[in-house]
Amino acid sequence: xxxxxxxxxxxxxxxxxxxxxxxxxxxxxxxxxxxxxxxxxxxxxxxxxxxxxxxxxxxxxxxxxxxxxxxxxxxxxxxxxxxxxxxxxxxxxxxxxxxxxxxxxxxxxxxxxxxxxxxxxxxxxxxxxxxxxxxxxxxxxxxxxxxxxxxxxxxxxxxxxxxxxxxxxxxxxxxxxxxxxxxxxxxxxxxxxxxxxxxxxxxxxxxxxxxxxxxxxxxxxxxxxxxxxxxxxxxxxxxxxxxxxxxxxxxxxxxxxxxxxxxxxxxxxxxxxxxxxxxxxxxxxxxxxxxxxxxxxxxxxxxxxxxxxxxxxxxxxxxxxxxxxxxxxxxxxxxxxxxxxxxxxxxxxxxxxxxxxxxxxxxxxxxxxxxxxxxxxxxxxxxxxxxxxxxxxxx
Numbered sequence: 001x002x003x004x005x006x007x008x009x010x011x012x013x014x015x016x017x018x019x020x021x022x023x024x025x026x027x028x029x030x031x032x033x034x035x036x037x038x039x040x041x042x043x044x045x046x047x048x049x050x051x052x053x054x055x056x057x058x059x060x061x062x063x064x065x066x067x068x069x070x071x072x073x074x075x076x077x078x079x080x081x082x083x084x085x086x087x088x089x090x091x092x093x094x095x096x097x098x099x100x101x102x103x104x105x106x107x108x109x110x111x112x113x114x115x116x117x118x119x120x121x122x123x124x125x126x127x128x129x130x131x132x133x134x135x136x137x138x139x140x141x142x143x144x145x146x147x148x149x150x151x152x153x154x155x156x157x158x159x160x161x162x163x164x165x166x167x168x169x170x171x172x173x174x175x176x177x178x179x180x181x182x183x184x185x186x187x188x189x190x191x192x193x194x195x196x197x198x199x200x201x202x203x204x205x206x207x208x209x210x211x212x213x214x215x216x217x218x219x220x221x222x223x224x225x226x227x228x229x230x231x232x233x234x235x236x237x238x239x240x241x242x243x244x245x246x247x248x249x250x251x252x253x254x255x256x257x258x259x260x261x262x263x264x265x266x267x268x269x270x271x272x273x274x275x276x277x278x279x280x281x282x283x284x285x286x287x288x289x290x291x292x293x294x295x296x297x298x299x300x301x302x303x304x305x306x307x308x309x310x311x312x313x314x315x316x317x318x319x320x321x322x323x324x325x326x327x328x329x330x331x332x333x334x335x336x337x338x339x340x341x342x343x344x345x346x347x348x349x350x351x352x353x354x355x356x357x358x359x360x361x362x363x364x365x366x367x368x369x370x371x372x373x374x375x376x377x378x379x380x381x382x383x384x385x386x387x388x389x390x391x392x393x394x395x
């Protein structure tokens with residue numbers, strides 16, 4: 001061979017080269033292979049309300065949504081989302097111009113970042129963060145800037161001075177998740193007011209992931225868009241999966257000003273275009289369920305949280321009791337371990353239970369190394385059996 005030899009060009013582009021198979025796919029496959037109880041991925045093991053499922057069946061049979069639905073979402077769901085925002089949060093949004101239906105919150109986050117972030121823009125995210133955030137920021141060409149929630153006194157806390165110090169002239173956007181996955185932190189009124197004031201002062205856009213808005217056990221959920229100066233600079237994202245236990249339907253939405261939603265829609269139309277036609281009609285009915293449903297859901301999950309947390313403590317874990325979400329963070333150091341990845345990869349063989357290592361949600365992996373995440377959105381007997389297995393765990 002003559003001439004200069006060069007290494008073959010990698011198939012995967014450099015923005016995504018750092019991302020492989022998601023930890024959720026890896027650990028769920030491990031659960032299936034070992035027959036373990038899967039407390040890793042956050043999906044319920046029971047379906048949501050029967051009347052909502054029947055609404056989907058009815059839509060299928062009536063031929064509603066079996067072909068492409070409107071790009072922004074079916075009018076019935078956009079109106080239901082607007083009504084929901086007014087009913088629960090006192091936010092007025094126009095269903096025709098300020099609501100966009102998406103393929104779950106994951107697509108809404110991706111479309112928002114692709115639409116609003118230029119290459120080189122800095123995006124601040126609260127660390128640990130849901131793994132798709134990092135990939136979406138990378139796909140948009142943004143620069144990820146983590147601000148770490150710190151464990152203290154049995155819960156996780158945001159340092160507002162650290163957040164302020166992270167903002168530079170290159171900062172374009174704050175990506176905020178409250179109630180927060182995986183820590184279960186619910187940002188309070190004073191913290192959110194400080195975040196809002198910072199965003200206004202520094203002229204920042206904000207994307208808020210609020211998919212756990214109805215799963216708050218202590219405190220209250222307050223949308224950032226409801227704070228002074230925030231409506232015109234905030235894209236608010238939520239979805240039906242967590243609230244109604246139909247995660248496979250992948251129905252989410254984004255709300256905000258006409259200009260912000262139009263920008264997000266521009267990106268979204270080239271991702272999935274549309275999705276989940278018949279399910280959109282069903283979710284419209286779900287959002288109009290009576291208060292008793294939402295109150296009952298919250299109470300049931302609070303009880304499950306306490307059931308699992310008690311079992312984890314009895315098994316020797318340190319426990320950070322979440323204020324919201326589906327998840328409990330556990331400290332493995334009392335068990336003599338410090339590496340969450342190694343712990344979770346051997347846990348199925350040792351105890352027949354699957355968890356997620358928190359370090360996967362960090363840029364600064366050493367900060368999350370001794371912590372693992374367990375999901376409690378499961379049947380009581382499953383949680384009890386998991387706790388019993390962990391208590392009998394082999395060293």
